[in-house]
Amino acid sequence: MSRxxxxxxxxxxxxxxxxxxxxxxxxxLVEEEEQVIARVQEYLADREERAKRPAPSAAxxxxxxxxxxxxxGGGQS
Incomplete structure (x- = not known):
């Protein structure tokens, strides 16, 4: 159940x-060290991939x- x-x-x-x-x-809730390492590696890879993506424009x-x-504060155009 805990997993x-x-x-x-x-x-x-x-x-x-x-x-x-x-x-x-x-x-x-004790986990295998390999599971923790794999999750951290996945997190870091995903974070690195997100950082490479351009930020969405306002439009x-x-x-x-x-x-x-x-x-x-830019005033009206």
């Missing part, structure tokens, strides 16, 4: 009847440049 993504740690705590979440975490986000100018 099922559909259940939270709190869910598992309640099901097992633990008074403290720390008990659940200490006993049942792509659905805002008119003139509206943004008014909102952010």
């Amino acid at each position: 099922d993504k559909r259940l939270t740690q709190r869910d598992v705590q309640t099901i097992l009847g633990h008074a403290h979440l720390g008990t659940t975490a200490d006993v049942y 792509a986000a659905g805002y008119e440049a003139s509206d943004l100018a008014v909102l952010f």
Whole structure:
């Protein structure tokens, strides 16, 4: 149960009847070091990939440049 993504740690705590979440975490949520390393590597790779992408323009986000100018002190055009 503790590895099922559909259940939270709190869910598992309640099901097992633990008074403290720390008990659940200490006993049942221990992960293999390889799993932790793989997740961190995936996170870092994804973060690096996102950093390479250009930021979306205001027009792509659905805002008119003139509206943004008014909102952010650029005056009306």
